[in-house]
Amino acid sequence: MTAPFGKVYLIGAGPGAADLITVRGARLLAQADVVLYDALVTPEMLELCSQAVKISVGKRSGQRSAAQEHINEQLVACASKYAVVVRLKGGDPMLFGRADEELNALESFGISYEIVPGITTALAAAASVKQPLTKRGIARSVALFTSSTAPGEAADTRIPECDTLIQYMGGREAMLTAQRMLAANFAADLPVVVIENCSREDERSIALSLQELSLGLPASTGPVLVMMGEAMRPRAHKAALT
The missing domain is CATH 3.30.950.10 (Tetrapyrrole methylase, C-terminal domain)
Incomplete structure (x- = not known):
């Protein structure tokens, strides 16, 4: 019997340069089935997950962005479809990254997750x-x-x-x-x-x-x-x- 949900990884992409992501973060990106990424994530960073389905959930001041509630729904939906889900955030997920809302959404469905820090x-x-x-x-x-x-x-x-x-x-x-x-x-x-x-x-x-x-x-x-x-x-x- 397969598990109802895959595992979600909240990964800090760091400040921008692709080589400033952690080794663990890069390794998980290379294993991801789907990556939901912020607007501040660079194209060079996304080259580390060329095998994955990529979904932009960008949030930038003054520009159109996905509502946080919709991002939460997308995370849950992806976890029900894919085994390895990455939520890729600029900087560190736990600092000004709205991680609390996303963790609450995952926890409410009993979805397993792991947080990989990034350089803020x-x-x-x-x-x-x-x-x-x-x-x-x-x-x-x-x-x-x-x-x-x-x-x-x-x-x-x-x-x-x-x-x-x-x-x-x-x-x-x-x-x-x-x-x-x-x-x-x-x-x-x-x-x-x-x-x-x-x-x-x-x-x-x-x-x-x-x-x-x-x-x-x-x-x-x-x-x-x-x-x-x-x-x-x-x-x-x-x-x-x-």
């Missing part, structure tokens, strides 16, 4: 711009946050109490965060690093101050991450080695 963009961005998120005597705590909320909910305007602040899905929200921080007496010259399309060929980054961030950012073509805090202040010898 904050860590990849810090490595790319060569700025540690923590520094002895300067920064000993890090907050990863977003102002994005569910449809119908008011924007979250709280500022985390940490030495290094990292705002996901930055863009206009980061400008508003900077304005609130200045109103809360954060230093106008607090260092900020903004990185777009982290780890991809079209990656770009800029360094600016909190005051400059409060005036807005240039238009972006990809995901934006904003890192704020004294840990982002340029090191004396960095320029000579870049």
Whole structure:
């Protein structure tokens, strides 16, 4: 007697570059029967699962995206049809990846699943711009946050109490965060690093101050991450080695 459902793997694709996925994640992609992937997953990443049926369930700010309820239904439907189902998410599934909703859907049907972590963009961005998120005597705590909320909910305007602040899905929200921080007496010259399309060929980054961030950012073509805090202040010898 065959099992009523296959197994679902929630896999973190990492920040973008195909070679930043974990070995376990790549191995499971090569075994997948079907892959439901986010908009931020690159074509190069999908080459790792050429044998699988691929279903786009992309979610991008400002663009049409599959409703989360529909994604949940697709996961359950695929698990009833295929033995190995992969839900491929940008970054790490457990950080701003709406994993809770998908796990609840799987659990409600008794579907077996496994979570494979990925490199979240904050860590990849810090490595790319060569700025540690923590520094002895300067920064000993890090907050990863977003102002994005569910449809119908008011924007979250709280500022985390940490030495290094990292705002996901930055863009206009980061400008508003900077304005609130200045109103809360954060230093106008607090260092900020903004990185777009982290780890991809079209990656770009800029360094600016909190005051400059409060005036807005240039238009972006990809995901934006904003890192704020004294840990982002340029090191004396960095320029000579870049």
